[in-house]
Amino acid sequence: MGRINRDQLNEIKSRGKGIIDIRLGKTLVDGEKHLMIGGGTACHASRSEPVRDAIKKEIKKRGLSQRCKVIETGNDSFATLAPVMVIYPEGVYYVHLTPDDVDDIVSQHLIDGKLVERLLYKDATDNDKPIPRMMDIPYFSNQTLITLRNLTLIDPENIDDAIYRDAYQGAAKALIDITTEEIINQVKISGIRGRGGAGFPTGMKWQFAAQAEGDIKYVLCNADEGDPGAFMDRSVLEADPHAVLEGMIIAAKAINAHQGYIYCRAEYPLAIKRLTIAIEQARRYGLLGKDILGSGFDFDLEIYQGAGAFVCGEETALMISIEGKRGMPRPRPPFPAQEGLWKKPTVLNNVETLANIPQIILNGGQWYAAIGTERSKGTKVFALAGKVINSGLVEVPMGMPLKNIVYDIGGGIPENKQLKAVQIGGPSGGCIPSDLLDTVTDYEAITGTGAIMGSGGMVVMDEDNCMVDIARFFMEFCQEESCGKCTPCREGTKRMLEIVTKITEGRGEIDDIATLEELADMVKDSSLCGLGQTAPNPVLSTIRHFRDEYEAHIKDKRCPAHVCKALITYIIVEEKCPGCGKCKRVCPVEAITGEKKVVHKIDPEKCIKCGACIASCKFDAIEVV
Amino acid sequence: MKKITLKMWKKIDGIIQRYKEKSGALIPVLEECQDVCGYLPMEVQERISRGLNIPGSTIYGVVTFYSFFTMVPKGRHTIKVCLGTACYVRGGKANLESIQDEFGVETGGTTGDLRFSLDSVRCIGACGMAPAMVVDDDTYAQVSKQNIMKTLNGYK
Numbered sequence: 002m003g004r005i006n007r008d009q010l011n012e013i014k015s016r017g018k019g020i021i022d023i024r025l026g027k028t029l030v031d032g033e034k035h036l037m038i039g040g041g042t043a044c045h046a047s048r049s050e051p052v053r054d055a056i057k058k059e060i061k062k063r064g065l066s067q068r069c070k071v072i073e074t075g076n077d078s079f080a081t082l083a084p085v086m087v088i089y090p091e092g093v094y095y096v097h098l099t100p101d102d103v104d105d106i107v108s109q110h111l112i113d114g115k116l117v118e119r120l121l122y123k124d125a126t127d128n129d130k131p132i133p134r135m136m137d138i139p140y141f142s143n144q145t146l147i148t149l150r151n152l153t154l155i156d157p158e159n160i161d162d163a164i165y166r167d168a169y170q171g172a173a174k175a176l177i178d179i180t181t182e183e184i185i186n187q188v189k190i191s192g193i194r195g196r197g198g199a200g201f202p203t204g205m206k207w208q209f210a211a212q213a214e215g216d217i218k219y220v221l222c223n224a225d226e227g228d229p230g231a232f233m234d235r236s237v238l239e240a241d242p243h244a245v246l247e248g249m250i251i252a253a254k255a256i257n258a259h260q261g262y263i264y265c266r267a268e269y270p271l272a273i274k275r276l277t278i279a280i281e282q283a284r285r286y287g288l289l290g291k292d293i294l295g296s297g298f299d300f301d302l303e304i305y306q307g308a309g310a311f312v313c314g315e316e317t318a319l320m321i322s323i324e325g326k327r328g329m330p331r332p333r334p335p336f337p338a339q340e341g342l343w344k345k346p347t348v349l350n351n352v353e354t355l356a357n358i359p360q361i362i363l364n365g366g367q368w369y370a371a372i373g374t375e376r377s378k379g380t381k382v383f384a385l386a387g388k389v390i391n392s393g394l395v396e397v398p399m400g401m402p403l404k405n406i407v408y409d410i411g412g413g414i415p416e417n418k419q420l421k422a423v424q425i426g427g428p429s430g431g432c433i434p435s436d437l438l439d440t441v442t443d444y445e446a447i448t449g450t451g452a453i454m455g456s457g458g459m460v461v462m463d464e465d466n467c468m469v470d471i472a473r474f475f476m477e478f479c480q481e482e483s484c485g486k487c488t489p490c491r492e493g494t495k496r497m498l499e500i501v502t503k504i505t506e507g508r509g510e511i512d513d514i515a516t517l518e519e520l521a522d523m524v525k526d527s528s529l530c531g532l533g534q535t536a537p538n539p540v541l542s543t544i545r546h547f548r549d550e551y552e553a554h555i556k557d558k559r560c561p562a563h564v565c566k567a568l569i570t571y572i573i574v575e576e577k578c579p580g581c582g583k584c585k586r587v588c589p590v591e592a593i594t595g596e597k598k599v600v601h602k603i604d605p606e607k608c609i610k611c612g613a614c615i616a617s618c619k620f621d622a623i624e625v626v
Numbered sequence: 627m628k629k630i631t632l633k634m635w636k637k638i639d640g641i642i643q644r645y646k647e648k649s650g651a652l653i654p655v656l657e658e659c660q661d662v663c664g665y666l667p668m669e670v671q672e673r674i675s676r677g678l679n680i681p682g683s684t685i686y687g688v689v690t691f692y693s694f695f696t697m698v699p700k701g702r703h704t705i706k707v708c709l710g711t712a713c714y715v716r717g718g719k720a721n722l723e724s725i726q727d728e729f730g731v732e733t734g735g736t737t738g739d740l741r742f743s744l745d746s747v748r749c750i751g752a753c754g755m756a757p758a759m760v761v762d763d764d765t766y767a768q769v770s771k772q773n774i775m776k777t778l779n780g781y782k
Contacts, residue, residue: 267657267694308653308692325652326684327691343649484691589712589756609711611753 004287006295007173010164017165024089024154034069034111037153038098039085041077041239042232042271048099049084055100056086059107069111075157075240075275078149078394079140082122087135087153094135095120125390126412140391143409145372145398147380148356151241157275160282163243169288171359175251176296179362184255185211188358190366192378197223197314197351198429198455199531200377200444203358206348209338210256213346218258220249220302221342221349223319224265224272227311228427229478231458233382234352236394238265238272241356242279246302248355250293251362253300256348261302264319267309276304311482315530316341316349318484329486330530351456353382373399377443377454387424387460390415397442404438407461418463422546426455428475428482429535431542432468451542453535467564468547469554473501475539483532490533493524497540507567509555514544563625566610570626575600577622584614584623630663630670637662638670642677652680652688656695664740665699701736701743703781706760707769710749713757721757721769722746728775741782 002009022028024035038044038053057071077083082096088110095106095117102120109115121131122138132138135153146152155162163169175184189204210218222245226234238245249261265273280302283289291299305323312318313328320342322328341347357379361369370378377399383406386392390412397406403423407413414420422432431452433440440446444454462471480494497520500513521537528534544551553559560568573584573593578600585593585601592608595601603614603623615623630638641658645651655674660666666689675682689695707713707722722733725744729737736743752758755767759774766777 306654306657307694308657309694310692322653323650325650325688327687329691587754589716589753609753611710611712611749611756613712613754613756616754 003285007177010169010173010286010294013161013164014167014170017161020162021154021165026090026092029090032068033090035089036069036071037074037076037087037089038071039076039083039153040073041075041083041236042269043077043080044083044085045271047083051100052084052086052098052103055103056106059103060111063107063112065107065111072156072162073158074153074155075236075238076152077236077239078152079391080393081391082393092134092136094122094133094138096122124412140393140395140410140412143405144396145380146396147360147369147372148237148244148353148382149240149394149396150360151244152236155241157240157242158278160243160279160286163241167363168243168359169247169250169294171362172247172250172254172288173294173296175254175362176294176298181211181255181257184251184362187362187366188255191361191369192366192373192376193354193357193361193369194377194444195351196353196357196381196456198426198453200454203350203354206338206350207252207255209336210258210346210348213256213339215346217260217343217345218256219342219345219347220253220256220258220261220300221319221323221347222249222261222263222355223314223316223349223351224263224269225307225314225319226266226269226352226456227314227482228429228456228458230386230460231384231427231456233384233394233457235269235272237352237356237382238269239275242272242276243283244356244359245276245352246279246283246289248350248358249302250288250300251358252348252350252355254298256346258348259299259301261300262305262323262342263302264305264307264313264323266307273304273306280304310484311478312484312530312532315532318530319349320347327484329484330532332529353457374441374443374446376445381442381454381457383442383457383459385411385459385461388414388418388420388463388466389461399443400441402439402441403433406442406459407438411461414461414463418465420461421464421466422462422468424452424460424462424471424539425458426453426535426538427458428478429453429531429538430455430458431538432462432471432546433542434546437546451538451545453538465562465564467505467560467562468543468550469501469505469560470562470564472540472543473498473505476501476536479532479536483536487527487529487533489524489527490529490536493520493528494533494536496520497524497537501540504551504554505560505565505567507554507558507565509551511555513555514548514551518544569610570605571603571608571610571614572624572626573601573603574622574624577620579620579622581619583617583619587613587617589613630667634662635673638673639677642674646678652678652685653692656685656689660695663699665696667697698734699736699740701740703741703762704743704745705778706745706747706750708748708750708752708756708758708760709746710753710756712749712753716756717770718746718757720771721759721774724771724774725778742778 060069084098086095105117109117123129185207193203194200310328313322315330318328318330337347380396382396385395395410420435422434424432433450447454476498480498483490485491521541524537563569580598592604645655671685709718731737731744759766759769
């Protein structure tokens with residue numbers, strides 16, 4: 002089919018109703034099964050492709066191709082379980098698949114209609130009880146999927162699949178049914194705020210750009226997701242690229258732009274591949290290009306590959322980078338809504354923000370505003386990681402307490418350890434201590450703790466994490482990524498890193514904390530862009546909530562979490578050591594001495610604190626003090 | 627150093643030609659040229675400078691700003707030899723030297739056939755496996771002069 006109009010769009014959608022109903026578990030058609038195999042970057046890295054190919058082959062061999070369809074989705078949300086597969090209509094979830102499992106799935110599940118028990122998800126928080134259905138797994142059942150609604154339901158490389166799930170219906174409404182004022186009004190009513198981190202109201206941003214004078218305007222999508230450990234935007238692009246394209250079409254109509262760019266980091270090849278396919282397919286249907294859906298509105302877009310610079314996630318740096326220069330931020334005003342790319346009025350939105358827009362237009366701003374807190378509306382996707390049992394992408398309504406995310410969805414802390422803090426917002430964010438775990442996911446509430454909502458990184462830390470060391474890690478990241486244009490960020494982050502490093506090495510002095518705070522305030526207040534303005538947050542928030550740990554490092558020359566190597570000593574507990582000699586053999590520096598069957602000793606002068614002895618000791622006789 | 631062949635120059639000129647009229651084309655041009663040559667030596671930057679009519683200093687500025695660009699060729703596989711204390715005392719340095727001798731490559735350099743780039747790293751946290759070596763994404767434990775070449779022969 003070539004270019005389509007609105008009726009034809011609806012025709013495609015209605016053709017897919019039966020298919021989607023099967024995947025939503027609503028109808029049963031003669032034993033028809035849809036095997037949705039996860040195919041995001043994490044799945045591919047866990048070798049999901051051989052599983053996909055093997056199952057396709059086996060189904061064909063057994064003559065089941067008519068009633069069993071194998072579809073690769075972009076789902077890698079529960080990353081630790083990859084490769085995964087959901088079989089609809091029953092919604093059974095199989096995990097950790099290998100090509101060897103294919104035979105059992107086909108003969109037991111597809112032919113005999115029996116569950117393959119050993120491949121089911123086992124709930125580690127409930128005595129490894131198997132849970133067959135995906136939506137009964139607490140990790141999923143406690144989430145609210147809007148941005149990630151198509152994660153397990155569509156083939157991201159097939160535009161028809163997306164259309165079955167309402168893709169481009171919001172665009173049709175925006176282009177044909179309602180005025181540009183009404184589009185902006187609905188986005189304002191929805192209350193959605195920028196999901197890239199700063200949380201600026203999207204509707205207002207659009208209004209400024211709409212009001213700006215000029216015939217040429219641009220819509221940009223920021224897909225330069227750079228926070229270490231964060232992969233929300235990558236997943237959206239890999240699982241549902243049409244939602245982002247549609248969001249950009251609607252934004253373009255709202256501000257009257259006809260050209261757009263998606264700035265995507267080159268480190269995301271699969272996202273770029275799927276976006277490229279999506280753009281080609283949308284063009285073929287006339288959903289991009291001239292006269293979209295016969296509405297008379299023109300809009301097209303290109304992918305622009307970032308070349309690896311964290312600072313290019315900052316809006317002015319991103320635009321300067323698209324212009325082909327060193328991506329260094331410039332002062333604002335003028336704001337991009339007045340003078341952005343090529344000095345033309347420009348709207349820049351994050352992937353997650355744009356992916357929400359079609360739903361907002363389709364269902365109305367009120368529908369979205371009903372979810373969340375008074376000032377933070379809708380849902381937010383987080384990349385939950387660290388010392389938590391279930392790690393992966395989680396989408397929750399704004400206003401959910403952190404506690405619920407960590408325990409109900411994340412399943413709590415492994416090995417019965419104590420939760421110490423939750424780090425939110427990556428290198429721009431901060432650590433929220435365990436006694437503030439009732440804090441809800443709300444822009445203002447999180448800012449109140451000294452962290453920021455940020456783009457969605459959420460790292461859980463337990464008693465074994467040293468907060469000074471964490472602060473040093475993020476400080477090092479910011480210092481390396483500082484572009485060097487403004488002095489406070491270039492020099493300030495460097496000096497702060499030196500001081501924090503000195504503290505972790507046991508050379509801290511009592512004035513260091515005050516110096517850090519003073520420097521941090523200066524860097525925050527006087528840096529040119531968001532990178533520098535937020536870079537001190539990890540240090541400031543850890544000083545605020547874990548000052549005692551800093552003091553222990555400085556005054557007592559002690560690292561309470563036993564992380565900082567300069568401040569710990571390895572010892573052998575005499576009562577426990579039978580003198581087996583194992584530690585002596587593995588020690589790489591011959592620091593351990595002792596006769597067979599006699600208590601051994603570690604020479605602290607020689608010991609490099611590598612931990613090889615602890616790993617080898619069967620008697621727990623080696624301790625870190 | 628890897629030579630830029632006549633074929634490569636032709637491709638580079640083709641890329642420049644394609645982007646010539648486009649504003650903001652520098653970064654995509656650099657990305658595509660790096661795909662062709664594997665790196666962006668001065669001579670390639672100068673050619674792009676003339677072709678796009680952009681000062682060489684601007685191009686050098688962009689190449690050195692973004693981590694994706696490199697002015698030294700990278701091999702198909704990256705070897706990282708750990709020289710953390712544990713690995714160092716267990717023979718990490720000798721392993722590094724044997725790779726240098728066998729392939730005629732310096733630390734930080736790349737073999738003439740672009741098969742390997744060689745680097746040394748500070749501790750990778752695998753002290754119990756010392757001496758350790760990482761090739762691409764695979765970590766190898768207890769590397770020795772005896773097994774090192776056998777391991778590397780698996781990477782073509």
